Amino acid sequence: MNLYQKTKSKLYINITNRLTNIFQPINVIPKDAQRKNQEIISKSHRLMLELGIIRQANPGSFHFLPLGVRALEKLLHLIDEEMLKIGAQKVILPTLTHSKLWKSTGRLQDFGSELFTVKDRHNQTYILSPTHEEAVSDLIASVSQMSYKEFPLKLYQTTNKYRDEIKPRFGLLRGRQFLMKDLYSFDVDVENARHSYEEVCDSYNNIFSRIGVPFYKAIGSVGAMGGSLSHEYHYKADIGEDQLISCSKCGFYANTDFGGSDKCSHCNSDNIDISTAIEVGHTFLLGDKYSKALMANYFNEKRRSVPLQMGSYGLGVSRILAAAIEVLSQEQEMRWPLLLAPYTVIIIPPKEGSKEEGVIHHLTEKVYALLETLPFLQNNILVDDRIQMTIGRRMIDARRVGYPFTIVIGSKCMEEKPIFELVDLQKNLTLNLYEEQLLLYLRDALKNVY
Template structure:
């Protein structure tokens, strides 16, 4: 991708309506733009980060034989009456009526819809177990949206649902999903922690949250070497007290990005999800549900991984891995070299961004730090004449000038341990 084709403009100043560093950086870098309170347009850089994280989620779920579907965002409120959650969610549900007077809502979650979808597909014990998931926009009419994508009205979420014969099998599915989440968040290369949690309006009697650790995280987490919980489920306990394992509790702050629930028959009984067992007796399906906030996770990563100059993206979800700063776009030979390097990297499968704008080098350097892609290549006429390019690693700021002839190999070695 070339900057001249993106339509993106960066901002020098911190927007007045941003309270978190991550929110400010995403706005300043053109990753997101507020349309109205709690609703954002995602720019081209943000879309790439979203797609990369979605692919990580898909890969890990598919490894465990979870199957992707896509459900409608618009749901009839009659399903919510059937599950007896219409009054629980209350004004968080954005309701509307069609021209015939039928009432609908924008989906904040999909337990009711998934139950309706599979209801007639389960007849026998032979039809179970299985797990379905989707990645889709959700809408919750938050009273006070804030902190950018941390508490937005519209957001992207992965929600998965498991269906099992009995409690024992359902809790195995829960454990399997716990391991999937460990794998997903480990791939981000950002510190995270799984903690015991309250089930909230989703319900169920077993749940855990996954938090990315960050100084400005909304939640306080209490933990030892073998125990961790959100402080909201143990409000009378404080750091320094003894935990259940008799170890001294420590404290940190986190941003919740994932939540898994064992639901039992909370929804399946009300939604009439039944099957016939081996003896021909009617039994109720046991369920679990598992959510990951896709857009929330991306902002949480930025909240953890940034400095005074901008974002520091982990390689796994960086919109681009390489950022080429063409410092003398008016010099044809330098421009040709930049385009050659850009095309060579793209052919090698390295996501590469070329800043081909007619801007001063200082502007380009500041924008490169703001955007935060892992490796920057500074390419100017003075160095080209000496047959050199400069490599700058974003996490450390380390600078190294290398011969043009060996630049491609050097760049590839930054991302691959084996020859490409």
């Protein structure tokens, strides 16, 4: 199946964002494929491979191709916007953490064979960090004489994390390298730490609300991370590896790890439901487990050195992307959250040699320029310049890849006042609109999400 013929059109060369410019290798995967090393293919995994969003490099390890990078960067941008609102500051901690730090917190043993380790030429052992509680505590500990006045402090990063999974599976959902956004909060006492915890949780609620996929916040188990309180963010999906118990009476959600599966641990009702879900975020109120072990202290008003109270908050960035696609897509058609689609709009110009082409092909560049006046559509519109293909065929492809809005420059554009066909994939609507209506429609559809 030669879905993407790459013959470039000479007509739209002033537009950088042309489909034939994009490296998007199409790759058909046989049904019921079982990849080597026990990897199992989920719907999102299959669609992302088939449609050239990612490509497997090694078991549990993927190349992000250009459309995948665009979606990821949109998610990173959204996260950065929300982090700015709560005064969280971005840092970059090194990938390699010295094993001695993990020894001091006991996690070298807890994580065991899931850790990738590397020895340097001086025979020092480093960990390819799956998370950075040790590293960030050591950073804070290295700053001498921090005063109580410098807190609260919230540091975050979005970096690759590593885990030598026994069974990498479902593509980005359980990989051996994954992109994670991790935030660490530092406070002078339990009450302030609790306040930071609520503030970050609210911010994560906003992030998930803006992504738009229905999410469920559940009480979780603190597990090997430690601490006194933990919440998880979930998307419901059959392929999930977690079970959530939800109470129809009081609305309480918990992971069955934490809350059992018989009755509601909050109101004791047995009017409960169990659902399968994918964990996409996890927050922990850590207490002083890490700060004590690594001496991340501050000086209080009496100039006494006291361990900081910490929180840790993870968002599985690459996992959110895959899980959202898993939830939203159909078997043969990929769907993205509106904010994360690699391009929000795709324009389909007339077929080469058609009677329309000679008369109205110039409308493509005109509409492109018009829509680019909307700030959130800048560098966010794609032209499908495979004009040797029929409009209908290209519309099918646009649906499959899941661009939220498709604009067709077709026969109705031959009218004295051109009429554009707009397909709104999320609302499942096709509309015939004049140019100015098109602009207004897109402005209104997008103004609430951007």
